[in-house]
Amino acid sequence: GAGVSQTPSNKVTEKGKYVELRCDPISGHTALYWYRQSLGQGPEFLIYFQGTGAADDSGLPNDRFFAVRPEGSVSTLKIQRTERGDSAVYLCASSPEGDYQPQHFGDGTRLSIL
Amino acid sequence: GIQVEQSPPDLILQEGANSTLRCNFSDSVNNLQWFHQNPWGQLINLFYIPSGTKQNGRLSATTVATERYSLLYISSSQTTDSGVYFCAVCETSGSRLTFGEGTQLTVNP
Numbered sequence: 001g002a003g004v005s006q007t008p009s010n011k012v013t014e015k016g017k018y019v020e021l022r023c024d025p026i027s028g029h030t031a032l033y034w035y036r037q038s039l040g041q042g043p044e045f046l047i048y049f050q051g052t053g054a055a056d057d058s059g060l061p062n063d064r065f066f067a068v069r070p071e072g073s074v075s076t077l078k079i080q081r082t083e084r085g086d087s088a089v090y091l092c093a094s095s096p097e098g099d100y101q102p103q104h105f106g107d108g109t110r111l112s113i114l
Numbered sequence: 115g116i117q118v119e120q121s122p123p124d125l126i127l128q129e130g131a132n133s134t135l136r137c138n139f140s141d142s143v144n145n146l147q148w149f150h151q152n153p154w155g156q157l158i159n160l161f162y163i164p165s166g167t168k169q170n171g172r173l174s175a176t177t178v179a180t181e182r183y184s185l186l187y188i189s190s191s192q193t194t195d196s197g198v199y200f201c202a203v204c205e206t207s208g209s210r211l212t213f214g215e216g217t218q219l220t221v222n223p
Contacts, residue, residue, distance in 0.1 A: 042216055089155060
């Protein structure tokens with residue numbers, strides 16, 4: 001079956017621009033997570049959705065970052081007024097309903113801010 | 115928050131050698147996963163192993179939850195095993211994964 005799908009795979013934009021990154025989770029998975037991975041480091045948590053609501057957004061670095069999941073499936077991570085420090089790989093993961101389920105990751109979006 | 119330490123940070127092997135990677139964590143967990151990040155950046159699930167032992171081909175993993183560590187064993191290594199191996203854990207009170215810094219494995223032919 002299809003895995004977690006992320007688009008675009010690469011995004012290059014100028015400092016100050018607005019970007020949207022999309023995540024399509026595995027069908028039927030109720031939990032969705034966003035992580036960010038900088039070069040040479042492990043992924044770091046950004047936000048977690050259970051259904052349509054953000055159950056934990058404590059990892060978002062500042063108010064320029066926002067994410068939505070309006071119908072409980074596809075999610076969009078939105079970054080306003082991008083800065084060079086936002087350059088990273090943004091990873092999305094999903095997991096099935098139920099406690100203590102493994103997370104399955106997409107291939108990520110490589111974001112480069114010039 | 116929970117701390118995750120992986121060792122060694124770097125490992126260079128000849129093809130055919132065996133290796134053991136270690137993950138220590140600082141608190142009780144409800145989820146522990148091992149991942150392989152290949153040179154193209156893809157995170158591949160290896161094991162979901164909050165406790166006990168599992169085997170999949172040349173790879174096996176053991177988690178001793180009471181002593182807060184997990185081990186990943188790679189036997190008869192191949193060049194395609196090269197990449198970064200991450201351990202990630204989820205605290206019993208939460209849902210997010212906290213990753214270690216990874217072990218960079220290079221297998222030479």
